[in-house]
Amino acid sequence: MTLFLKRDSLKPVFTVFFLILSIGFSGAEEKKTEKDTAKVASYDKFLADKELVGEGLFSVYKKDNDYFFEINDSLLGRDFLLAARVAQLSKTTKVEPGEMRKEPIWIRFSRNNEKLFMHKVVSDELADENDPIKRALDRIQMQPVFETFKIKSLNTDSSAAIIDVTKFLTAEIQGISPFNSKYKAGKLEPDATCIKMAQVFPKNVEVKTQMNYSNTTGNPFVIVMNRSFLLLPEKTMRPRYEDSRIGYFASSALFYTTNEIGVDSKKYIARFDIAPKKEDIEDYKAGKLVVPEKQIVYYYDNAFPEEWWPYIKAGIEDWQVAFEAIGFKDAIVGKPYPVDDPNFNPEDIRHSCIRYIASTKANSMGPRWIDPRSGEVLGGDVLWWHNVTQLLRDWRFVQCGAADPKARKRNPELEMLGEMVRYVIAHEIGHCLGLKHNMRASYAFPVDSLRSATFTQKYGTTPSIMDYARFNYIAQPGDEGIRFTPPNMGPYDIFAIKWGYQPIFEAETADDEKAILNQWILEKKDSLIYRYGDQQMGIAFDPAAQNEALGDNAIKASEYGSKNAQYIMKHLIEWTTEENDDFQYMTHMYEEVLKQYKRYIGHVCAYPGGVYRYQLVEGEEEYFQNPVSKARQQEALAWLFKELANQPSWMLNKEIERRIGSHKNELFKYQASVLDILMGGVVFQKLEMYHNEYSSAEYLNDLHKHIWEKTINGKKLNEFERHLQASYIHNLVKMAGAANGSKEKKESSSLASLTSGTSSKIQFLDNLVKPLVFAEIEKTKNLVNKNLRSKDAALKAHYKYLSLLLADY
Incomplete structure (x- = not known):
């Protein structure tokens, strides 16, 4: 969620969001004029032909297909949420039943004698009520009108106004519409759109609207939307501050004060x-x-x-x-x-x-x-x-x-x-x-412990149910008594609930809680099972916090996983086919095995240039970023190139290919994509910024060794190894850029494209890495030229092709 939070931990600030509504909409206190009164029907007369739907938060009335809310003045200025949820529809497309398509809207009401105004609260900036800066903040915090309703009638003492909400709840209103700007079912047909029902409760009103759409395809569309008006409590729960060392969703607001320089961003966690x-x-x-x-x-x-x-x-x-x-x-x-x-x-x-x-x-x-x-x-x-x-x-x-x-x-x-x-x-x-995902949790467990029946039956695959540690791919054929699933509830989860939910009676405000909450985390800091790691998107920066990974060593874990994938592939036909089967299921599972194997490769790809991250506070003798050791990075490279070169031996099963065709082209593409990652600018950027022990020069030298080891030793190459060498040279050329002063800008799948965004960043890598790249090109060119006289026709053609790729350098 991204709704903004109130600072109720600061008592003077607590009243900020309960102030009088925006300037210009305080008309509820104005005296009625004869002109005003003439425009509003008498209460009894207006209700004479209306049916009472229910009394509660609002009194709701209806006449035919029109619905009316009676809103008491005691609710003016109070805080509400207005939410819209999909209830039913004629066809699931990008909209599905049960979804709350957009976040609830924070609203308030005000009125004068003719109109009732629904305001949308949009401010995320706060100040102490007694701070002079509050006057400046007030000037930029008017609450805009979200919708205006003409008052149809007032009750006998003018303490409640009746409005017609039919048009509002049957029109396409941004924020409570079932669609967003990128997708729409067609044109709303007003004549076929109507309110179906309303329910009235003491704290909320629920209204269902059936909305019909037509479109040029001739396929009409209908959807039922449920709109909720929920009154928020006058006294709010005490918020709790976010801490980056434990994973909670949080919302924020800016707090202005003249007592400190700058603007403080306050973040409160989401919790019941x-x-x-x-x-x-x-x-x-x-x-x-x-x-x-x-x-x-x-x-x-x-x-x-x-x-x-x-x-x-x-x-x-x-x-x-x-x-x-x-x-x-x-x-x-x-x-x-x-x-x-x-x-x-x-x-x-x-x-x-x-x-x-x-x-x-x-x-x-x-x-x-x-x-x-x-x-x-x-x-x-x-x-x-x-x-x-x-x-x-x-x-x-x-x-x-x-x-x-x-x-x-x-x-x-x-x-x-x-x-x-x-x-x-x-x-x-x-x-x-x-709670957010905790992608670091499973890293707390030694890989081989996940082959232990005693350990897994007690702990499962991870210390947190919030991890993406699905099932136990470490366990090998013959391992008995293994638990294959995460725990029902892990120790991190229990601690996270304590940290977020345990009442702290000795604290009077959210600020007072901070020292206690910090101490709880510090008490657990030496145990890896309580560590938190945020979800990483794309190429992993921290190899300890990866999606779908198990154990404290991705190389060893992926080796076990790879063995299991090979075992499954040997038995795939046996386990996925039946008599007269058309092989759809087998094809599906073949592709799933490949996807899983790619995850194993991806986990190990996080080691080159990788940095373990540790969230800390002042007073701890830790480092925020700790580079992966040189030995572990070199071990990762050795494992990756072993896998990349040996894929054909188990992935290209002749009996499987006879039934569903070859996936060789996909394997070639994947092999090249892994090399793109290993030679990407992100890896070199991390090496240059964080790794004193393992330099970019050493890393390139190790890449060279693995790519050209068989060539150096005069051995034959399989087609995947030849493809790997060609992909390596393609990447070197792209990393080097245009040759011989050419003005042509060549696209790069590695260095330039992965570091684009600012010229300073590109220049930083150019100055440090490009000289190494040109040296590697020269070294590679010499090696290739030495092998142009190979007696093997396929190899000779291969090296001739590589030589042509390097001709301009």
Whole structure:
């Protein structure tokens, strides 16, 4: 989420977001004139032909297809969230049922005698109410009008206004529309669009609108949107400051003060408000387990197969262990959708639900929505797309099929499938609770420990359910009693819940909590199982925090993984075909094995130039960035080139090719792409910036050695080795740039393209690395020319081609 938070930890600031509404919209206090009154119908007369839908937050009335809200003046200036969720639709495209397409909008109301205004709160800047700078801030903090409604009637003492919300809730309004600017189903047809129903509760109002669209393809589209108006509490939860050493989603705002130079950015984590009831506080302090005042309830969709329900409930309630560790029992519970409650609406913003989406998409996610003033999680969802189970089956097959016969089945048994469902639900509930991925967790475990039945049965594959450490690809055929899945709840997860949720009664403000929270982290700093590593996108910078990786040594782990992939490939036909099978399933699993193998290669590619990152605070004698050792980088290169040269021996299985054709071209492309990474500007940039022990010159020399070892020793090359040498020269030429003063700008897949963005950065690498590249070209050219007289016709042609590639240098 990116909604902005309020500084309620600073008591004077706490009132900032509850000030009088924007200048120019305080008309509720103005006296009525005869002209004003004449434009507003009398209360009794106006309601005479209206049907009361319900009384609660607003009184809601209807006449035919028109809906009206009666908003009391006591709600003017109060904070609301306006949310829009997809309930139903005619066809899943880029919009799917259950999704809250956009973040809830923070709104307030004001009025004069003729109009009621809905304001959108957009400011993310705060100041102490008693600080002179607040006057300057007020001048840039007017709340713009999001929508204007003509008042249809006022109640007898003019303390409530009735407005017609029909047009607002049936039009395409930015922020509550089902579509964004990049995708739209067609033209909204107003005559076929209407409000279907409304539900009224003490703190919220829910309205469902059916919206019909036409388009030029002749395929009409209909969608039902649920809009929620939720009143936020007057007293907010105390926020808790973010800390980069533990993974929580957070939102931020800027705080101005004349007491300090500059502007301070405050970040508060997303978390539910878990606290003991007033009458239980003393028992809680005495160490007794108590039920929190606000219990977290997750409802699971009855569209899930009923045999899955126990596993879904278990995945939700696995988090009870973490809350019990800080004194709360039954803090989070799972329940099926109520079938005998007519008021239950899964789209109701108050209800947190696990939703089944009938779509071919293979994913799940756990979004949450928050009180923008404090970071309090008001609720969240787990979205489960249908093909998640296929994804889980595929991962289990390619990661564990060699060691676990149960993982080889096309349709896993319920026990195995349920175990995987439980894992995914627990992971997504963690996101709903505010936790981010912890990609460093699995690095805490030694690789060979994951082959131990005793260790894995106790700890699983990782110290955190929030890691991307799926299934145990380390275990080898013959290893017995192994647990193949992550833990139900890891020690990092339990600690993270303590850090984010445990009440700190001795602190009066969020600022007062900081020292205590810091001490909790420092107490765990020497244990790797409590380390946090943020998710890295693209090429990994820190090899200890990688997606889909297991263990503390990616080389050893990937070697085990590669052996398992080779074992599976030998048995692929046996495990994936049946009589009269058309090989679709076998083709799919062949491709999945290759994807998994590529992950193993990618994990090891993070070592060259890699840097381990450690988040620290002042007072610790650590380094933020610690280079991977020279020995480990050289070991990684040796393993990578061994794999790249030997792919054909097990990937190009003749019996598999007879059935589904050859994937040789894909392997050639992948081989070149790995070399692009190893010779990329990112690697050289890291080597030059962080590595004193291993220089760019030594690294290039080691690349040369692995590429040309067989050539130097006069040995024959297979076609993959020849392709590797040609790709190496292509990269050298691109890294060097245009030759002989040519003005032609050559595209680069390595140095230039990966370091583009600023001329200073390119110049930095040019000055330091390009001289090495030209030296390597000269060295390579001499070697190639020496082999132009090879007696092997294929090799002679190969070296002639390489010589031509280098002719301009």
